Amino acid sequence: MPFRCGAGLQACQTSVLAWLVLAAAAAAAGQPAPPTRISPHVYVIPPGGGASANVGVIVGDRATLIIDGGRSSAAEGRALARTIASLARGTDVFLVSTEFQRAESAQPEGFPGSVKVVRTRAQQQDVDEFAPGTLRAADVYFTSDYTLDLGGVEVQLLALGPAHTRGSIGVFVAGERVLFAGGVVTDRAFLSYASPYARPPAWLASLERLERLRPLRVIPRRGGSGTASMLEAAGAYIETVQARVAELSPSFESVDALVAQLTNELVEAYPDWSDRAEIAGAVTAAYAELRERD
Numbered sequence: 001m002p003f004r005c006g007a008g009l010q011a012c013q014t015s016v017l018a019w020l021v022l023a024a025a026a027a028a029a030g031q032p033a034p035p036t037r038i039s040p041h042v043y044v045i046p047p048g049g050g051a052s053a054n055v056g057v058i059v060g061d062r063a064t065l066i067i068d069g070g071r072s073s074a075a076e077g078r079a080l081a082r083t084i085a086s087l088a089r090g091t092d093v094f095l096v097s098t099e100f101q102r103a104e105s106a107q108p109e110g111f112p113g114s115v116k117v118v119r120t121r122a123q124q125q126d127v128d129e130f131a132p133g134t135l136r137a138a139d140v141y142f143t144s145d146y147t148l149d150l151g152g153v154e155v156q157l158l159a160l161g162p163a164h165t166r167g168s169i170g171v172f173v174a175g176e177r178v179l180f181a182g183g184v185v186t187d188r189a190f191l192s193y194a195s196p197y198a199r200p201p202a203w204l205a206s207l208e209r210l211e212r213l214r215p216l217r218v219i220p221r222r223g224g225s226g227t228a229s230m231l232e233a234a235g236a237y238i239e240t241v242q243a244r245v246a247e248l249s250p251s252f253e254s255v256d257a258l259v260a261q262l263t264n265e266l267v268e269a270y271p272d273w274s275d276r277a278e279i280a281g282a283v284t285a286a287y288a289e290l291r292e293r294d
């Protein structure tokens with residue numbers, strides 16, 4: 001269901017004015033990195049200053065979508081909002097977060113109140129469970145996917161959880177084949193099983209769904225952007241952990257021993273990947289999956 005600015009032109013003008021004024025008045029909380037235009041309608045603001053993760057900005061003629069990877073404070077949100085306001089052409093501003101985690105409890109606070117927040121029901125469950133009452137309700141909820149027509153550019157929002165988090169969301173700009181995949185992929189880092197609800201089979205299914213979109217550019221939550229090979233690498237890693245856990249678990253007495261063994265193996269197999277402490281979460285999730293199947 002594409003969004004139309006149904007409240008009338010005047011309401012739209014008021015909201016964009018409020019947006020610009022609030023953004024202009026934003027406190028200087030460190031200068032966000034300059035936005036990089038990666039395709040006709042898509043910008044990426046890398047971490048630093050206003051953001052703790054990559055921020056995507058999709059600029060249409062009528063509306064702008066912000067893809068938020070999380071910030072550490074509302075002040076940083078205000079600084080980021082100022083940068084984004086300088087890119088916006090349309091009247092309405094939408095905000096979607098690729099995930100909700102405890103550490104990112106500032107979102108979407110810090111952005112002007114006129115921003116329309118889009119969330120899945122699953123992401124709302126994450127908010128309600130891990131940080132109840134900290135975020136305002138969303139303006140739009142969806143379950144599986146949701147299409148936003150920003151004017152001259154259409155954007156697909158996709159529910160990807162339970163993967164990196166239960167409420168992980170991906171954003172695909174089909175016309176430009178750009179995919180914001182959030183924490184479902186990484187740039188040469190071990191995947192983070194950030195949620196107790198992370199499940200390898202659901203994660204793999206989401207990666208396959210994203211591969212079928214045939215993206216040319218894939219932007220992870222953190223680190224540099226890549227190609228569809230980023231999706232393949234994440235899937236191959238998850239499957240490797242699953243396979244080794246299945247092979248080794250009968251001969252290991254504890255999950256901790258299994259984690260120690262597989263950490264050694266995987267660090268050797270992926271010498272240029274960072275965040276080795278995350279391997280424990282992958283092994284634990286694969287082990288739990290095995291137990292659930294028994």
Ligand SMILES: [Zn+2]
Binds near residue numbers: 099101164183192194
């Ligand atoms: Zn995360």
